[in-house]
Amino acid sequence: MRSSLFPFILAALALHVAKVNSAFTFGKHDHSHSSYGGSCGIHPTQIASTEEHFQKHKGNRLSDSHNTDYAWATIAINFHIVGSNQTVLDIIGRDERIEAQMKVLDEAYAPARIQWKLANVTRTINETWWAKTGEGLFDEDPTRPLDANPSEREMKESLSARDSSVLDVFVVDLVPGPSLGGYVRTLPGWYADDPKHELERDQVDGVILNWNALPLHPQPSAAEIFTGKVLVHEVGHWMGLLHTFGHGHEAPGSCEGPGDYVDDTPTQAYATHGQLTAKTLEQCIPQDSCPDIPGLDSINNYMDYAPEVCQHEFTPGQIWRLRALLDLYRQIPAY
Numbered sequence: 001m002r003s004s005l006f007p008f009i010l011a012a013l014a015l016h017v018a019k020v021n022s023a024f025t026f027g028k029h030d031h032s033h034s035s036y037g038g039s040c041g042i043h044p045t046q047i048a049s050t051e052e053h054f055q056k057h058k059g060n061r062l063s064d065s066h067n068t069d070y071a072w073a074t075i076a077i078n079f080h081i082v083g084s085n086q087t088v089l090d091i092i093g094r095d096e097r098i099e100a101q102m103k104v105l106d107e108a109y110a111p112a113r114i115q116w117k118l119a120n121v122t123r124t125i126n127e128t129w130w131a132k133t134g135e136g137l138f139d140e141d142p143t144r145p146l147d148a149n150p151s152e153r154e155m156k157e158s159l160s161a162r163d164s165s166v167l168d169v170f171v172v173d174l175v176p177g178p179s180l181g182g183y184v185r186t187l188p189g190w191y192a193d194d195p196k197h198e199l200e201r202d203q204v205d206g207v208i209l210n211w212n213a214l215p216l217h218p219q220p221s222a223a224e225i226f227t228g229k230v231l232v233h234e235v236g237h238w239m240g241l242l243h244t245f246g247h248g249h250e251a252p253g254s255c256e257g258p259g260d261y262v263d264d265t266p267t268q269a270y271a272t273h274g275q276l277t278a279k280t281l282e283q284c285i286p287q288d289s290c291p292d293i294p295g296l297d298s299i300n301n302y303m304d305y306a307p308e309v310c311q312h313e314f315t316p317g318q319i320w321r322l323r324a325l326l327d328l329y330r331q332i333p334a335y
């Protein structure tokens with residue numbers, strides 16, 4: 001069975017990768033802040049209310065950003081691999097890919113004193129979940145995540161741990177295409193913001209990841225592009241971090257406004273782009289999208305959109321913020 005199917009799948013992969021390359025040639029305009037897709041699923045309308053909730057409820061204990069003596073935390077993670085059939089499952093969610101992804105997560109979050117524990121890996125054959133997840137993402141009313149994509153909701157409801165402190169990652173073939181590496185539908189404060197939302201958690205929470213984005217892609221040219229940083233970035237959102245270039249809660253391309261609410265990430269008007277040929281860290285040359293404000297754009301930051309080879313840091317301000325958010329919203333104590 002495998003030998004006859006394999007060529008088909010490889011052909012499909014080739015198509016994906018070609019699309020990946022062209023999608024990565026986005027210009028400034030295509031990274032418009034008004035694009036829902038460019039925001040990894042988080043809509044600007046959620047940002048102000050969840051930020052307000054955070055400011056109001058973080059209290060004195062979580063207010064001191066100089067207290068960086070964080071407790072080591074171990075977060076349980078489940079991978080839910082979904083495929084249209086066994087052949088697909090075997091290819092997309094191989095154990096080695098998950099192991100490699102775990103290493104990347106551990107390395108990225110070690111400075112925040114976070115370790116990851118692989119809890120459960122589920123493998124499910126469901127053609128609808130595999131093929132429909134992400135469908136309509138750019139057209140949905142993002143303020144109503146529960147109205148979104150019914151099969152995604154059913155998938156989450158059926159597979160998730162239903163526990164705010166456990167990270168569920170759903171690995172599927174994303175409809176909007178391989179240029180969309182993954183998304184989360186909400187910031188964690190959203191659940192606390194309105195008690196009704198907590199009841200909907202098991203249909204909304206968790207990270208949706210394009211299978212392409214796991215490390216060790218079967219096609220070498222894709223494996224070079226995707227080294228596991230997409231999940232690092234999406235987990236940042238799952239914890240509550242925003243893009244270093246904001247989310248459109250200010251005017252598109254603007255150097256005004258609150259940005260990501262983090263003091264030590266330089267103000268950035270739009271996502272890093274145009275570094276498409278960067279194959280080594282030395283080739284990651286930051287742009288300066290707000291030249292009148294100190295600091296170059298955060299090309300090395302996980303929460304920008306630079307090629308993965310450039311991404312290797314969270315700032316101390318982001319680390320403080322993610323630990324405070326995890327403490328307040330996901331029962332993972334900061335101290």
Ligand SMILES: *[C@@H]1O[C@H](CO)[C@@H](O)[C@H](O)[C@H]1NC(C)=O
Nearest residue numbers: 005008009084085086087088
């Ligand atoms: C398995 O799924 C892939 C992709 O969806 C498809 O191309 C292939 O024909 C399927 N194989 C079987 C046996 O259904």
Ligand SMILES: *[C@@H]1O[C@H](CO)[C@@H](O)[C@H](O)[C@H]1NC(C)=O
Nearest residue numbers: 126127128129150151154155
């Ligand atoms: C597959 O997905 C559909 C659509 O969400 C759902 O109705 C069905 O129960 C799922 N099947 C399995 C075996 O989980």
Ligand SMILES: *[C@@H]1O[C@H](CO)[C@@H](O)[C@H](O)[C@H]1NC(C)=O
Nearest residue numbers: 076077078119120160161166
């Ligand atoms: C892993 O699966 C087992 C068995 O279904 C369950 O009891 C446990 O809570 C799961 N762990 C997590 C972290 O989801």
Ligand SMILES: [Zn+2]
Nearest residue numbers: 039040233243
């Ligand atoms: Zn994002």
